[in-house]
Amino acid sequence: MLKTAKLYCTKGRVAILKVLMKTDKPLSQEQIARRLGKKSFDKVTIYRTLESLLKVGLLHKVFIDKRAWHFELADNCTESQCHPHFTCTHCGSTHCLTEISLPMAGSPHKGFVIHRQQVRLEGLCPTCT
């Protein structure tokens, strides 16, 4: 992945990609660091790594929760349409609703050109209902 993207194949990038591949939820810098545990990196490095992965399209900046951006592999998404994300207002957990397919909103009128559509849902998750 990194080679085809013409990025240096460093320990940091590999480790962070692995973390993101092992989860099914968008993660923040802090969550990534926690999952790397003892072998984590400086937060600046994590941010810059995420930035570089974003730029080559391997990652998506998905949403902000508690003032922190959450990142996810670009896997199941097209450039313009990502699946909806559901965040539980009770326990705070986030779920990717990959099975819902929302229609892309058509350009409504007056020459709006839509490049990206983001759908967020809030409510109660199965375990909190």
Add this chain to the structure above:
Amino acid sequence: MLKTAKLYCTKGRVAILKVLMKTDKPLSQEQIARRLGKKSFDKVTIYRTLESLLKVGLLHKVFIDKRAWHFELADNCTESQCHPHFTCTHCGSTHCLTEISLPMAGSPHKGFVIHRQQVRLEGLCPTCT
């Protein structure tokens, strides 16, 4: 409005409500302060005022742009479904797309209960196309 909400009718709340009534876009604390100009209030006061108006349902916390929450009168929205918001990636302006009606996503499966749905669009606005 304030009386029926059982809130003290203070200069701050009136002024901030007026600003929000005079615009058609969600505004951040900083944008509100700028529009109040010389007669603005401490940012803490603005945040607390917005908080109190939120609590009684007069306002909605709509989205975060450039790490800042933007607020809007609850006018055209139901509790659970707000109109989509379009932000231009070129000039940064935001438009409320009140004329689009997106269907509320049905609870997909497994007992997710959806309380709020938020749709954001990104792209080019008419003047930037």
Add this chain to the structure above:
DNA sequence: AAAAAATATGCAACTTAGTTGCAATTTTAA
């Protein structure tokens, strides 16, 4: 394999949206 070029990393210091505690002020109700 060694050296040079290109890029990544860590640290410290910084920026900025938003929050908290507290004393002083304003609003409302009695």
Add this chain to the structure above:
DNA sequence: TTAAAATTGCAACTAAGTTGCATATTTTTT
């Protein structure tokens, strides 16, 4: 008009994310 209740401003704080720079690592070149 006075007391109770709530709001305001100030200063100090929190935390996510950024910037500059010296050092370390990866890749390319020789």
